[in-house]
Amino acid sequence: MADVKEKPAIASCSFCRKPNSEVEKLVAGPGVFICDGCVTLAARVIADASTVSTSDSPVAPWDVEMSLDAVLATLGSVAAAGEQAERNLAIWVAKARSLGGTWSQIGQALGMARQSAWERFAAED
Template identity: 60%
Template sequence: MFARCSFCSKPNTEVDTLVAGPGVFICDGCVQLCVSVIEGKPADVPLIAPWEHDLPLEQVLSNLRPVSAASTQVQDNLAAWVGKARALGGTWSQIGEALGMTRQSAWERFA
């Protein structure tokens, strides 16, 4: 399984650098884009969630697939980390506690 940039979906085999966070990744190209956006942003622009902007329906609909893909990637990464914890001898109680859920909920979700 390849790690993919959570922003542009490029696999680690197609980027120079992929920085890992907790279950997410960002490639060097997206970092450069972020830096240019941050440097060019006026200081007095209010921060609002992207879905709260006035957008046409077509643009909102076009965002659904990439958001869903990012969610799937995060869920896959979480399952891989849980699998790693189990392989290292972690109990369902420990995993549930780490996830803020019961042992039973962790087992039902990941077993």
């Protein structure tokens, strides 16, 4: 492993939770990330016509029948993705502040009152 260049862990794939240091590429979205492996898997799912929903009423992932073990495993993944998105939001708010953004502007961008934005993010300011 000596020839593998160490990459600092910045974020993890929101789908498989692997950090950027363990994947080839990690693509950033708004508070979420997807790795090259999950993009490949998603492309296979999309290309597989048998998995494409033709129903007028698509099924939400939580409405799919699954075991308690599978649901419990999903809880951890959903919580980890949510925590990463929340950390990312705080970083983006700090960036807005560093660029001179006011709490009023940040609150407006987030659809909340200036006071609510300040209460939620000022501790990290």
